[in-house]
Amino acid sequence: MNEVKISIIxxxxxxxSLNLVRDIILTPNLNGSTISLMxxxxxRLNAVYLLGKRYINExxxxxKFEKTTNRRESLKDADFVINTALVAGHDRLKKGxxxxxxxxxxxxxxxxxxxxxxxxxxxxxxxxFDSILNDVLEVSPNAWYVQLANPVLAGITYLSRKxxxxxxxxxxxxxxxxxxxxxxLGLKKEEISFQIPGVNHFIWLTHFYYRGENAxxxxxxxxxxxxxxxxxxxxxxxxxxxxAIDLHQKFGVFPIGDTCTPGGGSWPWWYHINEENExxxxxxxKAWWESYFAHGKRRxxxxxxxxxxxxxxxxxxxxxxxxxxxxVPLIESIVCDIPRVLQVxxxxxxxxxxxxxxxxxxxxxxxxxxKGIQGIETEGLPKPLTMxxxxxxxxxxxxxxxxxxSKNKELLVELLMMDxxxxxxxxAVNFLEDILSLPYHEDMRKHYK
Amino acid sequence: MNEVKISIIxxxxxxxSLNLVRDIILTPNLNGSTISLMxxxxxRLNAVYLLGKRYINExxxxxKFEKTTNRRESLKDADFVINTALVAGHDRLKKGxxxxxxxxxxxxxxxxxxxxxxxxxxxxxxxxFDSILNDVLEVSPNAWYVQLANPVLAGITYLSRKxxxxxxxxxxxxxxxxxxxxxxLGLKKEEISFQIPGVNHFIWLTHFYYRGENAxxxxxxxxxxxxxxxxxxxxxxxxxxxxAIDLHQKFGVFPIGDTCTPGGGSWPWWYHINEENExxxxxxxKAWWESYFAHGKRRxxxxxxxxxxxxxxxxxxxxxxxxxxxxVPLIESIVCDIPRVLQVxxxxxxxxxxxxxxxxxxxxxxxxxxKGIQGIETEGLPKPLTMxxxxxxxxxxxxxxxxxxSKNKELLVELLMMDxxxxxxxxAVNFLEDILSLPYHEDMRKHYK
Numbered sequence: 001m002n003e004v005k006i007s008i009i010x011x012x013x014x015x016x017s018l019n020l021v022r023d024i025i026l027t028p029n030l031n032g033s034t035i036s037l038m039x040x041x042x043x044r045l046n047a048v049y050l051l052g053k054r055y056i057n058e059x060x061x062x063x064k065f066e067k068t069t070n071r072r073e074s075l076k077d078a079d080f081v082i083n084t085a086l087v088a089g090h091d092r093l094k095k096g097x098x099x100x101x102x103x104x105x106x107x108x109x110x111x112x113x114x115x116x117x118x119x120x121x122x123x124x125x126x127x128x129f130d131s132i133l134n135d136v137l138e139v140s141p142n143a144w145y146v147q148l149a150n151p152v153l154a155g156i157t158y159l160s161r162k163x164x165x166x167x168x169x170x171x172x173x174x175x176x177x178x179x180x181x182x183x184x185l186g187l188k189k190e191e192i193s194f195q196i197p198g199v200n201h202f203i204w205l206t207h208f209y210y211r212g213e214n215a216x217x218x219x220x221x222x223x224x225x226x227x228x229x230x231x232x233x234x235x236x237x238x239x240x241x242x243x244a245i246d247l248h249q250k251f252g253v254f255p256i257g258d259t260c261t262p263g264g265g266s267w268p269w270w271y272h273i274n275e276e277n278e279x280x281x282x283x284x285x286k287a288w289w290e291s292y293f294a295h296g297k298r299r300x301x302x303x304x305x306x307x308x309x310x311x312x313x314x315x316x317x318x319x320x321x322x323x324x325x326x327x328v329p330l331i332e333s334i335v336c337d338i339p340r341v342l343q344v345x346x347x348x349x350x351x352x353x354x355x356x357x358x359x360x361x362x363x364x365x366x367x368x369x370x371k372g373i374q375g376i377e378t379e380g381l382p383k384p385l386t387m388x389x390x391x392x393x394x395x396x397x398x399x400x401x402x403x404x405x406s407k408n409k410e411l412l413v414e415l416l417m418m419d420x421x422x423x424x425x426x427x428a429v430n431f432l433e434d435i436l437s438l439p440y441h442e443d444m445r446k447h448y449k
Numbered sequence: 450m451n452e453v454k455i456s457i458i459x460x461x462x463x464x465x466s467l468n469l470v471r472d473i474i475l476t477p478n479l480n481g482s483t484i485s486l487m488x489x490x491x492x493r494l495n496a497v498y499l500l501g502k503r504y505i506n507e508x509x510x511x512x513k514f515e516k517t518t519n520r521r522e523s524l525k526d527a528d529f530v531i532n533t534a535l536v537a538g539h540d541r542l543k544k545g546x547x548x549x550x551x552x553x554x555x556x557x558x559x560x561x562x563x564x565x566x567x568x569x570x571x572x573x574x575x576x577x578f579d580s581i582l583n584d585v586l587e588v589s590p591n592a593w594y595v596q597l598a599n600p601v602l603a604g605i606t607y608l609s610r611k612x613x614x615x616x617x618x619x620x621x622x623x624x625x626x627x628x629x630x631x632x633x634l635g636l637k638k639e640e641i642s643f644q645i646p647g648v649n650h651f652i653w654l655t656h657f658y659y660r661g662e663n664a665x666x667x668x669x670x671x672x673x674x675x676x677x678x679x680x681x682x683x684x685x686x687x688x689x690x691x692x693a694i695d696l697h698q699k700f701g702v703f704p705i706g707d708t709c710t711p712g713g714g715s716w717p718w719w720y721h722i723n724e725e726n727e728x729x730x731x732x733x734x735k736a737w738w739e740s741y742f743a744h745g746k747r748r749x750x751x752x753x754x755x756x757x758x759x760x761x762x763x764x765x766x767x768x769x770x771x772x773x774x775x776x777v778p779l780i781e782s783i784v785c786d787i788p789r790v791l792q793v794x795x796x797x798x799x800x801x802x803x804x805x806x807x808x809x810x811x812x813x814x815x816x817x818x819x820k821g822i823q824g825i826e827t828e829g830l831p832k833p834l835t836m837x838x839x840x841x842x843x844x845x846x847x848x849x850x851x852x853x854x855s856k857n858k859e860l861l862v863e864l865l866m867m868d869x870x871x872x873x874x875x876x877a878v879n880f881l882e883d884i885l886s887l888p889y890h891e892d893m894r895k896h897y898k
Contacts, residue, residue: 250859270866270874277873355806383851384863387844391867395836402832410699414833417719418840424726425719 002335003032007078007140009071009132010085010149011037012044014051014303015296018318020082021052023328025061026320029336030328034064038074039085045069047307055314071132075139080331083132084148087124088440090293096120096435103431105421107262107285108272112396113419114285115265117151119400119412120435123444126404129155133163144334146171146327152345153200154397156361158404160347169330169373170345172200172363174264176324177239177257181205184230184240185222187215196256197353197378199393200345200363201264204381205254219254235291236284237262243271243281251385262288267392269420330368337370344373352377355386360394409436409448451784452481456527456589458520458581459534459598460486461493463500463752464745467767469531470501472777474510475769478785479777483513487523488534494518496756504763520581524588529780532581533597536573537889539742545569545884552880554870556711556734557721561845562868563734564714566600568849568861569884572893575853578604582612593783595620595776601794602649603846605810607853609796618779618822619794621649621812623713625773626688626706630654633679633689634671636664645705646802646827648842649794649812650713653830654703668703684740685733686711692720692730700834711737716841718869779817786819793822801826804835809843858885858897 006024011017017037024030037052039045049067056063068074075081093116097105100113107114112122129147136145145163147155147170156170175196182192187210195207208215223245231242238244239261248254258264262285266272271281278284306317326342333340346352348362352375356362367374380386396418403411409432416428436445455473460466466486473479486501488494498516505512517523524530542565546554549562556563561571578596585594594612596604596619605619624645631641636659644656657664672694680691687693688710697703707713711734715721720730727733755766775791782789795801797811801824805811816823829835845867852860858881865877885894 268866270871273873357804384848384860387847387867391840391844395840398836399833411833414837417717418836422719424722 002029003034004030004079004331004335005034005036005077006080006082006331007036007038007074007143009038009074009081009083011048011067012039012041013084013086014044014048015299016084016148017048018051018055018303018314019323019325020327021055022318022320023323023325024063025056025059026322027328027332029332029338031062032064034066036074036078037065037067038069038071040069042069047304050310051303051307051314054310055318058313058315059320072135072139075135075143078140078143079335080144080146081132081136081140082146082148082327083129085128086121086149087128088121090296092438092440093118093121094293095438099434100431103427104423105419105431106269106272107266107289109265109267109269109392109420111265111267111392111419112400112415113421116263117154117265119415120438120441120444122151122154122400123404123447125149125151125155126158126401127443129159130162133159133166136166137163141165143167144169144331146330147345148172148327151200151397153361153393154401156200156345156347157359157397158401160361161359167372168346170200170361170363171325171327171330171343172258172345173325174201174257174259175203175343175363177259178205178208179324180239181219181254181256182210185215185218187218195365195378196343197362197364197380198259198385199353199356199361199389201258202267202389202393203256203259203363204251204385205256206379206381208254216254219248223249231282234282235288236282237266237288238282241282243283246271246281251382253382253385263292268388333368334370334372339367339369341365341376342368344368344375346373346375350375350377353386354380355383356380356389357394360397403448407447407449412448451478452483453479453528453780453784454483454485454526455529455531455780456485456487456523456592458487458523458530458532460497460516461488461490462533462535463493463497464748465533465597466497467500467504467752467763468772468774469776470504471767471769472772472774473512474505474508475771476777476781478781478787480511481513483515485523485527486514486516487518487520489518491518496753499759500752500756500763503759504767507762507764508769521584521588524584524592527589527592528784529595530581530585530589530592531595531597531776532578534577535570535598536577537570539745541887541889542567542570543742544887548883549880552876553872554868554880555718555721556715556738558714558716558718558841558869560714560716560841560868561849561864562870565712566603566714568864569887569890569893571600571603571849572853572896574598574600574604575607575850576892578608579611582608582615585615586612590614592616593618593780595779596794597621597776600649600846602810602842603850605649605794605796606808606846607850609810610808616821617795619649619810619812620774620776620779620792621707621794622774623650623706623708624652624792624812626708627654627657628773629688630668630703630705631659634664634667636667644814644827645792646811646813646829647708647834648802648805648810648838650707651716651838651842652705652708652812653700653834654705655828655830657703665703668697672698680731683731684737685731686715686737687731690731692732695720695730700831702831702834712741717837782817783819783821788816788818790814790825791817793817793824795822795824799824799826802835803829804832805829805838806843809846852897856896856898861897 112119144167152170193209196203344366352364353362365376399415561568593616601619642658645652793815801813802811814825848864
């Protein structure tokens, strides 16, 4: 028995928390552990807590289950701090997008504007990250800090440099897109193996095996014979749509998960120059986001209903079946010394992805065990994709972080000058002022001089 | 006396060759050396040779002076191989620009299209570089290869990786823009010192001293009191024009020489979005290039006349006064072990400019002596400029070199997708096809599949 304390920051995200509870229930090695839910929204926290408690009882599992609105209380003696919090919600994101559209911004490689890692969202995330990490340093300096909250790319880059004493790792379920690919190809999840290096939201399948044999020919066979049929029924901006296939054929490797979908910023811009072109590629980022937001809203509503209906079975709604998420496997591997190769986001300190700066984030496979998280050296990406990564992801993120740290508004303009849709410097300045002048952006206005 | 052999490849460039001859005449330490002019254009070669001979005779200098159209003959026993050759001339450059303009390309951060390092010029340069270096390896493996020919950035990056046994250095007179700055500020050239790191054509004055004191306040004083008067008389796209000053005020450091002028690619795009905006910044890259070409043509004509008028004095036209060029000082430093700090282009092997990949070219100060060229570690550029360097210079150059080495036409399209003026992928593909289908681009058509 390995009793650890797992603190979940932002636990009011009901779907996330219940998924995590479920995976922990299904991991008997962690029996007796403590799960501490923390959120500043007491109402949501309570609802999730009551649901989780019912879930654990139904499964007759052995966990200490706690809740608190006091972060330091939750962090105290924590072995794992899981950050899934989002400070500024979707309404603010969408309001910013509305303004941006007037300035000619479009979805498509616009990573800091028309994407959920918009600079006016990230700013509040950075402040939260700093505040959590400072608490961790004081209250639970030996804990693992596991970040699921976006931006993983900028966040892990920033925190790994600044809080060198803390054990930091980012997780993103984007890589599980490879299971979608396997499923569509008719390959069993358990029989594939893969390498998907890159930087977060820009990861590419470079090695793909099915029962030990190169599975790229299976992809290419599917493209020849079945893709067009599949595209007739798949949703717009699908991760296996014509855009993904085109990118695969151009670069040799395969974009996984959010790499080219709206969730990852709809890279690159040239599929998105106008609606006609988007249609041609079966792309509709606007519809994709609407469906994403609606889906999230529906699930929250379902959970609220479930929490009110105290006679209902939680496990009926959330059948006890392990998810694809790797948070609990990661915890188990570290705590119980069960070595696993998992997809993680860490600093590129050992040239895990050649061509990405060594003090920048990368997403790579790592060996996870009691020893910790040991990144695995990959062959990286084909040269042009490495260059797109440093051009479209490294450079703007560095400018965004420099802007945040130096509190220099001018650098936010430079960030915008790197956006593919910025039409002129004047428009960028005006757009920035419009964003900053939103009533709830007082903190940001004060920060950036 | 230190008798060395200096081979000049592309010696038909009369102005360059006569400048070099003059600097050598004025360097008595190199008396007795051999200057070997090589060019495939016999007529121009002869004219330059006869002029140089008269020049040396008039100065009563002691040099062996030779000419040949056979490169290997010139390279034989050479200690220094100076490459100043341009394979595809200005007419081809301008023809490409004409086509590009139809596709919406503009001067302004368009490094591989609306710039003299256009990909259809560079291709022939790369082939030449390979061919010279292969000869050097066979005929004069111990020689220093000194490249003045463009592209210095892509060339030094490419050659330093491929020909590790050859001593390679690039020189560019762009940094002498700092003397222009000093002159306008009223500071004596001999009394300033400076550091101007970066990558070629993207170098910034980060340290500037006059008589040992920080001279940036002198710049800022000049901006306040004299700049507007100066701008009334300076030519468009001047390296001390309002655009340069604006960049200085935005980034703290000062753009030097070609960094923001048409000669260096008129970085960045946002001053050049339309003619109205260009006017506002006193920018006119088109006029700048026309004047540049006309000036070159005039000087060539002058020299042709001078070469025909055998009774005229060459030293009247070219007074015996040392130029700002550092080729001969570099040679003298190496040959005679006279240590000098000179501005060179070499591989960033020792992190001379932090943030630029270690296998990429940088332009930095180096200590030059008999020991060779030892790069000096700089503090590099401010973070946002480092990011612009990797975004706008490193990434596209890497893609261009990968395209050249893999002979992959698709990668030339990716190169175009990184240009700030590319409107769509379709237009990029069509533009590329237009360039490739020019009758004299048969070699290029065959190379890129």
